[in-house]
Amino acid sequence: MEPTFDLTLIWAGIIGFGIMMYVLMDGFDLGQGILYPFAPDEQARDKMMNSVAPVWDGNETWLVLGGAGLLAAFPLVYSVFLPALYIGVFLMLAGLIFRGVAFEFRFKAKTSKYLWSYSFSIGSFIASFAQGAVVGAYIQGFETEGFAYSGGPLDWLTPFTVLTGFGLVIGYALLGSTWLIMKTDGAVQQWAYKITPKLLIALLIVFGVVSFYTPYVDSTAMVRWFEGISIIWALPVLVLFCAYVVFRSVKKQQDGMPFVATMGIFLFSYLGLLVSKWPYIVPPNFTIYDAASSYNSQLFLLLGFLFVIPIVLAYTSWTYWVFRGKVGDAGYH
């Protein structure tokens, strides 16, 4: 059958969208776990948990959907990334499972509450760091032989990926703190106002280092960014603009704007990352077309996705709508 649509491109769009959804949505609730040890008191911690309780695991839907979608649409990504990031993937899954179960049992616990709280915090930190390291490893590229990963077990762990790992931890913490500004009031909100600028400065420093580092790690990016000034330079400008909006809105003590602008920082950085790499999905050797599965298989699954994604989106928005507004003092529990 002669392909009538560029299904590979459509799938790249779907997976790219899924990852963005995941990062934004799971980001702010992983952020609660990262900020957890630094919260002023136990009451604040309860409030933090309550602010994400209704939504946190719906957020992880996107991760599982993305993982399964990758195997179906871009099997090469699945079969190179997972072996290459073997230990990182294990840490991420262990962290996510641990944190998820701890989250639920914390609500059921009386005397053992602190134990679940710390499991939640440690799991969140490990999962976030591992995800950040994955981003770094993607920028670095993968050593392959034929269509299989041929590097060592710890190739993914370099100073660069440690940096991106901490970068994402800080980024998620920022999403978390601006989420708190939007969802809480009183002491917790004041605390969030106080830490947000510090987190933002830390994030901008890491971003700066990563941005200058990237062209050295990856020559494609070097060419793309420095061979003439193109429209893509708008992206870092937009990132800086969003950062400015975060600063200004925190200073003005606005409620919703810091979170929205932080999402902007993530979105434009993500797009910046994608244009650096496009069309390579398993850098440095394979493009999205090299990594794609057969037309027939992509089509078979697309029908299901087109049916389910709107339902998941509708359901997700409905949940956020139901739990809109500030978290009360009594909390949900």
Place this chain on the structure above:
Amino acid sequence: MELDPLVLSRIQFAFVVCFHAIFPVFTIGLASTIAGFETLYFKTENPIWQRLSKFWIQVFAVVFGIGVVSGIVMSFQFGTNWSNFSYATANFLGPVLSYEVITAFFLEAAFLGVLLFGREKVPQGVHLFAAIMVATGTFISSFWILSANSLLQTPDGLELIDGIYHVKSWADALFTASFGYRFTHMALASFLTAALVVAGVSAWFILQKRELEANKKALSVALWFLLFLAPLQTVVGDFHGLNTMKHQPTKVAAMEGNWETSTGVPLLLFAIPDKEAQTNHFELKIPKLASFILTHDWDGEVPGLKAVPKEEQPPVFVVFWSFRVMVGLGLLMVLFGVWGLFYRKGGKIYTSPVFLQGLRLMSISPFFAVLAGWIVTEAGRAPWLIYGQMTHAEGLTPSLTGGMALFSLIGYVVVYALVFSAGIYYLLKVFKGGLEKANAPHEMDEVERPARPFSAGHVAIDGDL
């Protein structure tokens, strides 16, 4: 000692999948049980059915929650440890596994919430509909998983081009020769699991004289199911075995411990199969029975292990004994079904402590039977990952070292041990809380949500009830 990534990966896969499998096998049957209770309540308006349903919905929620969590690891493990296999089969396996995920999410989004939390908020008919849809959804989910597994057992509908499988016919690939038998066998196993757990827990409540009226009804229904399903399962199992003999003769040879292809083969009640020596020790046998069971002819021919070279033989000891554990437990279930029928007269099923205690113990038997069955079919396929086409060794991730595999194996064991002992501990608390706790008014939990099935549980994990 050299660490072998192949052996460690197989142990890890077996560990994770065994741990995972016990949850869905229970939820599939339990979802139908709940739909049944809800239907009875809808028809008779007898509140007892509602009390039962409310309790078992809580159990369902917790088991479903744990099952989803342990399933996440499965979907990544194909890539981390079996990347060559994943890459080669992605054209088929990717969409099929994705459809399973999609089914689960759709189910969660649309109907699980109504079932778990919507009783007071929607009309009774809608609630019943949701219960039936959740039950249907669990079957659709298992359709995809069993279809994927069946393809590995009896491959069909695929075309191998340059080391990559392409789907030639989706219909052939989804409905391979062993699929129908496997699906029926598994569906019955799920129903039996639910019947035995409901029977065992009800028996335990009856022994404690708690909620007698409702638990007696539940026990009675469960025993009827057991009476009919357990014998039916042995018949279906027999047909499944015949299908296996046709397509995977070596597996059947291992199940029977039969080394030489021959006629009039005895059924071995006991033996120590020795793959090294290519023979059995300490045989205890019934003449010609294996031939009769497998060919329905006392002198029929049964395939032998030696028909293939030693390195293509499965681990005979494991397959042989797992098969006996499965069949033995299955026969025990038949026995309890018949026992229950005789004890109905005079209501002895509700009063005999021996019978009730026996049922209590039997409530864990289906889990062992299901695991033993899966070990038979999976270990019996070895050394093939895709039967006759790709071995486990060929499917392994090339860059995987023994050290990495050992690290993740230990890691998963630790995480699962921590997380699932907490989950099962909580489940036992829900059992202890019983129908009384499930039906007591509780403070409305504002963040009760379908994607968080645990929030349907209303007992504390620690402290007193």
